[in-house]
Amino acid sequence: MQYLAPTSEDEVVAALAQADGRARILAGGTDLLVQMKADMIAPDILVDIKRIPELREITREGGGWRIGAAVSGAEFNERADICADWPGLAEAFDLIGSTQVQGRCTLAGNLCNASPAADSVPAMVAADAVARIVGPSGTRDLPVAEIPVGPGRTSLAAGEFITSIFLPARAPRSADAYLRFIPRTEMDIAVASAGVSLTLDDNGSCVAARVALGAVAPTVLLVEEAAAALIGTKLEGAALAALAQACESAATPIDDKRGTVAFRKQVVGVLARRAVKIAQDRASGKGAGERA
Amino acid sequence: MSKIHVKTRINGEAAEFLCEPDETLLEALRDRLHLTGTKEGCGSGDCGACSVTVNGRLVASCLMLAAEAEGAEIGTIEGLAKGAELDVLQRKFVEHAALQCGICTPGFLVASKALLEKNPDPTEEEVRYWLAGNLCRCTGYDKIIRAVLDAAAEMRRA
Amino acid sequence: MALDEYEKRDFRVVGKRMPRPDAIDKVTGRALYGADMHVPGMLVGKILRSPHAHARIKAIDTSAAEALEGVRAVVTGADFPEIAPGEARNVRDNAMARDKALYDGHAVAAVAATSAAIARKALKLIRVEYEILPHVTEISDAMKPDAPVVQEGFVQENVPEGFSDNVISYHQYGHGDLDAGFAQADKVITRRFRTAATHQGYIEPHAALASFGADGTADLWVCTQGHYYVRQLCAEILQMDQAQLRVTASEIGGGFGGKTTCFIEPVALMLSKKAGAPVKLVMTRQEVFRASGPTVSSEIEMRMGMTKDGRITAAEAELHYQGGAFPNITVQFGAMAAFACYDLQAVQTRGYNVLTNRPKQAAYRAPGAPMAIYAVESVVDELCQEFDLDPLEVRLKNAARKGTKASYGPTYPDIGLVATLEAAQAHPHYSAPLGPNQARGVACGFWFNFGGDTSVSLSVDFDGSITVTEGNPDIGGSRVSIAMMAAEELGVPYESVRAVVTDTASLGHNEVTDGSRVTFAVGLATIKAARAAKREMCRRAAKIWGIDEDAVIWEDGCAKPAGPNAGKFEPLSIKEIAAKSSRTGGPIAGHHEVNAEGAGVSFGVHIADVEVDPETGHTRVVRYTVFQDAGKAVHPDYVEGQMQGGAAQGIGWALNEEYIYDENGRLLNPGFLDYRIPVASDLPHIDAVILEIPNPGHPYGVRGVGETGIVPPLATLSNAVSRAIGRRMYELPMSPPRILKAIKGG
Secondary structure (H helix, E strand, O other): OEEEOOOOHHHHHHHHHHHOOOEEEEOOOOOHHHHHHOOOOOOOEEEEOOOOHHHHOEEEEOOEEEEEOOOEHHHHHOOHHHHHHOHHHHHHHHOOOOHHHHOOOEHHHHHHOOOOOOOHHHHHHHOOOEEEEEEOOEEEEEEHHHOEEEOOEEOOOOOOEEEEEEEOOOOOOEEEEEEEEOOOOOOOOOOEEEEEEEEEOOOOOEEEEEEEEEOOOOOOEEOHHHHHHHOOOOOOHHHHHHHHHHHHHHOOOOOEOOEOHHHHHHHHHHHHHHHHHHHHHHHOOOOOOOOO | OOOEEEEEEEOOEEEEEEEOOOOEHHHHHHHHOOOOOOOOOOOOOOOOOOEEEEOOEEEEHHHOEHHHHOOOEEEOHHHOOEOOEOOHHHHHHHHOOOOOOOOOHHHHHHHHHHHHHHOOOOOHHHHHHHHHHOOOOOOOOHHHHHHHHHHHHHHHHO | OOOOOOOOOOOOOOOOOOOOOOHHHHHHOOOOEHHHOOOOOOEEEEEEEOOOOOEEEEEEEOHHHHHOOOEEEEEEHHHOOOOOOOHHHHHHHHHOOOOEEOOOOOEEEEEEEOOHHHHHHHHHHOEEEEEEOOOOOOHHHHHOOOOOOOOOOOOOOOOOOOOOOOEEEEEEEEEOOHHHHHHOOOEEEEEEEEEOOOOOOOOOOOEEEEEEOOOOOEEEEEOOOOHHHHHHHHHHHOOOOHHHEEEEEOEOOOOOOOOOOOOOHHHHHHHHHHHOOOEEEEOOHHHHHHHOOOOOEEEEEEEEEEOOOOOEEEEEEEEEEEOOOOOOOHHHHHHHHOOOOEOOOOEEEEEEEEOOOOOOOOOOOOOOHHHHHHHHHHHHHHHHHHHOOOHHHHHHHHEOOOOOEOOOOOEOOOOOHHHHHHHHHHOHHHHOOOOOOEEEEEEEEEEOOOOEEEEEEEEEOOOOOEEEEEOOOOOOOHHHHHHHHHHHHHOOOHHHEEEEEOOOOOOOOOOOOOOOOHHHHHHHHHHHHHHHHHHHHHHHHHHHHOOOHHHEEEEOOEEEEOOHHHOOOOOEEHHHHHHOHHHHOOOEEEEEEEEEOOOOOEEEEEEEEEEEOOOOOOEEEEEEEEEEEOOOOOOHHHHHHHHHHHHHHHHHHHHOOOOOEOOOOOEOOOOOOOOOOOOHHHOOOEEEEEEOOOOOOOOOOOOOOOOHHHOOHHHHHHHHHHHHHOOOOOEEOOOHHHHHHHHOOO
């Protein structure tokens, strides 16, 4: 195996092109190294992208935020400004692994690992985040929701890699929230999860919503019916019940060592409902809401 | 497979070593540099026994390649005491009997040090969540948490 | 039993919180554990393991691995000599499969190479031809007459008819007339319980460094709870004299019973023997879960009768335990311990030990007791609810006390259960208010405690400082307790005593660090060794003074004339006697060798408050208090530590920990990610209340404290959760899907 640490995106593109599919991108490495040690993958080349300066940066762009692909969870969460805009995504990112893992893990890595249970992905999908992809045929932008196509599989073409994640500008009275269920309080993979992003009007009615669910389908689900149940309501009893029902119906989970089908379906609706209440409190200025 | 030459600073001193491209920082510390205070409990980032700091940031050294350490400032348990003088945290761990078998202790100390540098006045809940990635099977964490909180209090008084 | 050892006294050192001698090494990273040792010319060993739960090994081709540059030895089952049936043979066959792979993870070959990378590569070059056989991992399946048989030849004569040959031993205990007892009850209930296999979860993986000399002698550096037993097993497996194998115990990174036997040590020795070089063999975490020794899983049927005022009239239990592919005695302990907390007129337990295609179990903290007592304490709690009785009152009404004939045979001397229950009842926790979705659970626990073969040597060094040499790995602060007892007995400052754990060549035999025996038995032997040294120092003083040695007594750390008639001499301190020892007859030492009896039984009571999320089934432990009888707490910090640590492990067992197998018998969760031990944020502070009811079998009244703490939490949590959700739980772990299913009426 070869280890490369290029200092520009072009070098990465060239290295990936030469490697003919036998290379892997190393960002935080918190999934990659585990998989290598477990003999699940055996790449010939690792391309470490952490020495590319622009990939380590968080920048303002058109009222939104561009997060470099090598920015770690710990670096992200130290930025009060971005956390104020996207508290739900900040929480989701922060929930990936331990403090030690936070020192390394990245949004792009969490996304490209393509686990249906990835914590940051439902929050990014709810946020309508967009990934910037660089490859042999140039640069393209793709909604985060379209990147995972199945467990462990992405829509990236050969030789492509993600250089940044873009979070759009926030409308007034908007907020997001993310909740996951795990058996312990930390260190587990999500058994079910829900990310919600909302915008309210002056009267507290919901005018825009996105609801994304994790660990209940082969990929993270964006549930339009769940959002529809919220829009035009004050996010009270009937709307929340309809939201939970829509989430339960959309979920197609499996039985595995982490949970059952019945459990995941029941719990994902509960999480979505609770996440809506947290996002609502935040959007209406009632503070940060309770942390899961 | 040719080896990679890595130059780093470990606990404030220049250190260099040769490593395989797929070798972890933990393996290099233990097997190349014989800094065996950093422990391997799982090799998959789930136990925290291999905690070190890299450029001041807490990481699991089993989940980082040794080659990535090029140019980095590494902090390990061996660097916590200043010569014969124990760090406050080390002293408090001894005082509070915050260790039984002691295998997790270096990881807890390195992680706790990183916490108190970032947050000198953590709540009990903050300590527990910060240290959730450090597994201890002997103590039920009770005396560890007390030791960290007491160390924080003493450091604030100092 | 030696029940006349205890003498009431005022303690000077014992009971204080002294700094432990190994603490500085452990907070600075200097302490050397199993994997920390490097020696020149050392090779790296790796083990190839079966991916199948049950398979005949038709052929193993190691030629490609042997041909790989850097590979210095390859070992398979065929390398080990034939030995007589018994535990050493079981350990050998578990360390390296012979004809059959008996579980997912069973070792089938090993290599030693010049680097880890080469060793890993060599493993991939070994070709094993398997014939996959039907497997069985669950107890009830394995007991069926037509079940696949894991191993033939282990069935004992007294096993009842009607089962497969996987049912290999049967144990029955009890007394009284069950029918008459049940007839007196106002209510009799029968309930079935299941507990999953759990792992000790020590953070340090097994590690051994073996060095076999050309002269047939060998050295082994190993993390173990018992290096003498490692020597005994390995010497038999390698067919060498025990004296030719010197075993040194490293610092040990947790064990909890799981390091009381051998898994990789015979393989490391055989690799070293074949390679002619030292070999270090360290398990990965995955190997620890797949191929070390988790505890048993259980299926238990419990029947109990109670009067409406809370008197248990009769009780019986049938325990089915599986502990993997080899024999063990865990179900026997379970059958003995089940009803040990109660004074019962009619009681019976029946235990069945069942083989399955799972790893060979090892001891885990109070082996066999937690699951049996979980079932007993759950049924007691359910009957308390039935009659609306206070659960501690009912336990007090039925509690075993001095003179009670225990269900497993003996009649108890002074024991601490009643005092422990009363302390729990009086504690503010028991009457504290509860919040919404919260409930409180209580349960009792018990462990026998062991004594056993013990050797201690105590040297009075020329400067008057004291070295205590003992042979039990220090797993949680035993060196400090032993040094404190030596200081207490000799009347010297604690700081002048150092306790060291020595190797097998340097001291007589010591049983494994197990059964909570060390502070009791090694402490007892240390006190006796100190007394021998004091007698010798009195003799030396007599010689110095030129008086009769009967005229010298030992008091306050000095030799003194026994009375005015003995003569008028200034007391001689240890320092003074030691300084002259070369001229008064040579070095002074005391030693004591004993098969220690009189380890007092230990009882505990736990109280837990839990909060269950009614919509997700998530359980949060809100408050937890442990009450336990320590006899005499030599070092209260480390007694509390044992109580807290045992409780934390029990909480994990109750809520989330389990071995999960797929339909092919493969372990699905061999890592700390999905084998979910409690993390710091899962637990509240665990309050520890120590009671001291002296053990008559120890000079200072000490009882073992290491194991009882893991026994009560299983039922304590189950009782609390059951009360919180209004439905009774009968299976562990109480993972959220199981609790939510119960809430929804599943």
